[in-house]
Amino acid sequence: MYIVQIASECAPVIKAGGLGDVVYGLSRELENSGHCVEVILPKYDCMRYDHIWGLHEAYRDLAVPWYGGEILCDVLCGWVHGQLCFFIEPRSQDNFFNRGCYYGCNDDNMRFAFFSKAALEFLLRSNKRPDVIHCHDWQTGLVPVMLFEIYKYNWMEYQRVCYTIHNFKHQGMGGSDILQATGLHRPDYYFDYDRLRDNFNPFAINFMKGGIVYSNFVTTVSPHHAWEAHLGEFGYGLGHTLHLYQEKFRGVLNGIDYDVWNPETDGYIPHHYTKDDLAGKAKTKKALRDRLLLRDADKPIITFIGRLDDQKGVHLVHHAIYYSLSKGAQFVLLGSATEAGINAHFQHERQFLNDNPDCHLELGFNEELSHLIYAGGDMIVVPSNYEPCGLTQMIGLRYGTVPVVRGVGGLVNTVFDRDYDTRHLPEERNGYVFYQSDYGALESALDRAIGLWYDYHDEFEKLRLQGMNCDNSWKYPAKDYVEIYELIRHK
Numbered sequence: 001m002y003i004v005q006i007a008s009e010c011a012p013v014i015k016a017g018g019l020g021d022v023v024y025g026l027s028r029e030l031e032n033s034g035h036c037v038e039v040i041l042p043k044y045d046c047m048r049y050d051h052i053w054g055l056h057e058a059y060r061d062l063a064v065p066w067y068g069g070e071i072l073c074d075v076l077c078g079w080v081h082g083q084l085c086f087f088i089e090p091r092s093q094d095n096f097f098n099r100g101c102y103y104g105c106n107d108d109n110m111r112f113a114f115f116s117k118a119a120l121e122f123l124l125r126s127n128k129r130p131d132v133i134h135c136h137d138w139q140t141g142l143v144p145v146m147l148f149e150i151y152k153y154n155w156m157e158y159q160r161v162c163y164t165i166h167n168f169k170h171q172g173m174g175g176s177d178i179l180q181a182t183g184l185h186r187p188d189y190y191f192d193y194d195r196l197r198d199n200f201n202p203f204a205i206n207f208m209k210g211g212i213v214y215s216n217f218v219t220t221v222s223p224h225h226a227w228e229a230h231l232g233e234f235g236y237g238l239g240h241t242l243h244l245y246q247e248k249f250r251g252v253l254n255g256i257d258y259d260v261w262n263p264e265t266d267g268y269i270p271h272h273y274t275k276d277d278l279a280g281k282a283k284t285k286k287a288l289r290d291r292l293l294l295r296d297a298d299k300p301i302i303t304f305i306g307r308l309d310d311q312k313g314v315h316l317v318h319h320a321i322y323y324s325l326s327k328g329a330q331f332v333l334l335g336s337a338t339e340a341g342i343n344a345h346f347q348h349e350r351q352f353l354n355d356n357p358d359c360h361l362e363l364g365f366n367e368e369l370s371h372l373i374y375a376g377g378d379m380i381v382v383p384s385n386y387e388p389c390g391l392t393q394m395i396g397l398r399y400g401t402v403p404v405v406r407g408v409g410g411l412v413n414t415v416f417d418r419d420y421d422t423r424h425l426p427e428e429r430n431g432y433v434f435y436q437s438d439y440g441a442l443e444s445a446l447d448r449a450i451g452l453w454y455d456y457h458d459e460f461e462k463l464r465l466q467g468m469n470c471d472n473s474w475k476y477p478a479k480d481y482v483e484i485y486e487l488i489r490h491k
């Protein structure tokens with residue numbers, strides 16, 4: 001099959017979180033199993049150009065209709081670690097993608113509405129006719145809307161769309177100006193509850209709702225989160241829409257790229273290891289301590305890696321630091337906060353704990369350091385309020401770092417409690433799970449993990465290996481996606 005992914009991220013060239021990992025990892029797996037995959041992305045000024053090979057012009061002066069006029073774009077093309085990617089660069093005063101950031105601008109809805117339009121226009125003008133267009137999250141929710149309302153009538157009638165939602169919280173809202181700009185005329189038609197009108201704000205169109213309504217198939221990133229979004233509170237107002245379209249909605253668990261995340265070959269860690277020989281992990285733990293100036297002591301290292309925002313359960317992250325220290329463990333945090341208040345809080349904590357030889361808080365985004373932490377840590381804590389899939393626990397498992405997680409979303413599908421899980425055999429269990437989002441629940445899970453490390457070390461090592469035995473590669477999820485593509489292709 002010929003598959004084109006349209007997305008706002010693709011790791012490692014553009015990565016703000018898990019979305020980037022998924023777009024890259026899934027594309028590679030699909031290509032390795034014989035499909036042809038291309039990725040269309042915005043050309044941001046701040047992306048990691050050092051991860052692109054052979055960047056060259058692929059299409060000059062692409063005229064993208066916009067507000068009755070047009071914006072000229074150049075499309076560049078290059079390989080990101082073997083993956084063919086196209087980067088759209090508009091030449092307009094709006095400067096859509098030269099903002100020094102990927103997200104967080106007041107006109108994000110316009111920026112990504114434009115990107116979606118430009119991506120379709122590029123397919124049209126360059127005569128690309130993929131079997132399936134796979135788009136992701138609110139940023140590309142208007143792709144299926146425009147495809148089936150406009151481009152279908154312009155020689156793109158056989159294309160099908162699979163739409164994957166990675167985070168229901170951010171849905172992309174706009175007014176009639178978005179419709180006008182993108183050429184979706186007839187506001188009355190689109191401002192209908194059956195189409196784009198937001199379920200709660202009658203004055204707004206909702207990009208993600210449009211994605212759900214118009215796509216041929218909709219997925220979210222884990223089976224448990226599919227249930228939570230449809231029937232629980234985590235659909236953030238789209239539960240009813242999902243209910244209407246439940247026949248074409250499914251949860252497909254994300255994988256991680258086993259070539260990128262591989263303790264046997266990882267270029268960012270100083271000592272390699274396998275599940276048959278963990279000596280390199282012990283040496284990497286020492287290297288992590290040396291790098292972060294932690295004392296060399298007979299203690300477990302508990303880690304946290306992730307965005308510091310409300311979704312990730314920051315109050316529990318904060319508590320995990322102090323509780324772990326009080327229980328004789330060391331703690332390493334790598335996190336980036338976009339919200340000023342949360343950032344200030346952790347900056348303050350960082351200063352406060354600066355001289356503590358058992359703790360290091362690193363604020364910011366650092367891919368290389370993240371690999372060292374996954375490899376050098378003993379446990380990784382993921383106390384999220386909600387977590388559509390979560391990659392850090394899967395990466396932890398791959399590196400023999402035992403996850404301690406809250407039982408929500410994809411964490412339920414990937415981490416099985418060593419002591420209490422009833423659905424898996426003892427040898428299939430791989431971590432610790434707690435359910436409530438209060439201190440007591442977190443403490444009891446951490447107690448069990450730290451207690452095992454100190455008192456039954458052999459058992460802890462066994463648990464580590466059981467985690468390393470799990471298969472969270474893209475092998476199975478990619479098969480699920482191919483099945484979905486086949487299904488919609490023949491409709």
Ligand code: ADP
Binds near residue numbers: 016335364393
């Ligand atoms: P989300 O997509 O909600 O941010 P995920 O767990 O799905 O969370 O994916 C997070 C990805 O981003 C992982 O690959 C993780 O290693 C990476 N990551 C998150 N924060 C940082 C950071 N501060 N530095 C480096 N990598 C990070």
